Amino acid sequence: MSTPSKGYTQDNTNSSFTWDAYLKEIGGVVAPDHCFKQASNPPKNEFVSGMKIEAADPRNITSTCIATVISTVGCRLRLRLDGSDDKNDFWRLVDSPDLHPVGHSKKNGQLLQPPLGFRMNQSSWPSFMQKTLNGAVCAPANCFKPEPRSPSKNEFKVGMKLEAVDRKIPMLICPATVGSVNGDQIQIKFDGWKGAFDFWCRYDDRDIFPVGWCSKTGHILQPPGEKEKDKTPGKKPGRSRLSDSACSSTVTSCSNRKSPSSRSTSPADSDHVSFVPRNKPVVTVTEPDTSSPPPELVCVFVKHECKCGPYLNQQKIVQLPLQYGPGVINKVLHDVLKGCLDVASNxxxxxxxxxxxxxxxxxxxxxxxxxxxxxxxSVVDSKEQFWDLLDKFMDDLRCCENFFSSKPVDVVCLKCQQPGKSDSVGNDARSRKSKLRRRWSTDSTDSLDKPKAKIRHRYESEASSTTPPAGTRLHRPRDPLEWSIDDVVKHICDTDMALAPHAVLFKKHEIDGKALMLLNSDMMMKYMGLKLGPVLKLCNLIDRLRQERVGNK
Structure with a gap:
């Protein structure tokens, strides 16, 4: 990989890319703000994970459906239509005209429709919708912002710089350049990446933003690719790279920018909040590099309403973000600990x-x-160690165990709302602390194989957007042949989060450890309906398991 040029750097834990340094180095003209259909002052995102709204089905825009807010990043929402699955998640801005409060359709004489591909019998839709909305927290009207006005005409010029959503992986926003202009259409070219990832759109498209929009809204901006940096004066152009389709789903401030995926993708490929690319170049354009897994990512959700204990100031808790990450472990750990210091009573x-x-x-x-x-x-090299450390830290703070969690907690935390148990949080924390300290007292390298205080699910329910999966076995046997179906699914999610949307197929087809060892690419493509990109990565994963098993004999 070429050495980062002066002015901006990239490493495995943080990206210090800045537009000022980048533009000074390579040149370029910034597209004026009035060219975009975006608010001059980005609206505040007041949505919370778990809220219910009405949204247009992106695959059938004539239908309005009930949707759940899965996560929020900057001014954007990741949404899932109730009755659909995580393969069809999509992203919208908070000021999108496609979003409305629950009750909007009824008020306007319209009916809510099941999403395209509704997973149950169509006749069960009314009862499903009633069950979905019963006791749900609906987003208040103030969360929905008015759509900004469209520019009167196309004023973009070739060569102008902007920020744009990666259409292949909509979680990402990346530095881009106007490559061509044709009437009302403009061509978006991602800086530093091959032209196969470019796209055309109208000048008033909501997926393009002025330079600095990500910085204003708190959205991560992915750095440009290596190809752009190789244009440094006096330096020979570097070998062009084609990044493989493997990436981790999330927004993170780490490593290089993940290139737009070369594979055909569904909305599910964008489902998690950051992406970490591989650093190795790919040898050929037809064979992605899947020789090593990407860095592990973690995400910590903050429940502001939970009791924070005597050491944190409850009035300052609102200063903390609703979630940290997804990001690399050390970056998220630093941000969480520093955040606790910022809101400490002492x-x-x-x-x-x-x-x-x-x-x-x-x-x-x-x-x-x-x-x-x-x-x-303390050293933290894995997700298990990360959550062990954070669990112990929460116990020392005597805060509710849902204050920091790996998944969004229901809007009302049951542990904090139990009547007549005002000190239940402190007592519960102290009882958990003794158990955790017994676990932490051992120096054995097998300590991570002991049961954890909480099960942290990383794949979601197959049948509903709001129902978590049933409890799974916490630790997999060493021999893959002894794995259960859940063990297989969990291993796939742990190894590559980009494969998580496909992991449910292994559950559908009842693939346990023995079946996994017998799988080949033809079976996965013919009988499971997987595309070539995920199949290549899964074959590499299975081959590594086979090699490790032979080496352990």
Missing amino acids: EKDVFNMIPEGRGKVVITGSHLHISNNTKRV
């Missing part, structure tokens, strides 16, 4: 609770009246 007390070690994360206190206000945190 920063020194919280600082002293952070477990010290020899990890890569360094925390600095801002108002500590002590000589040494920096601390290197």
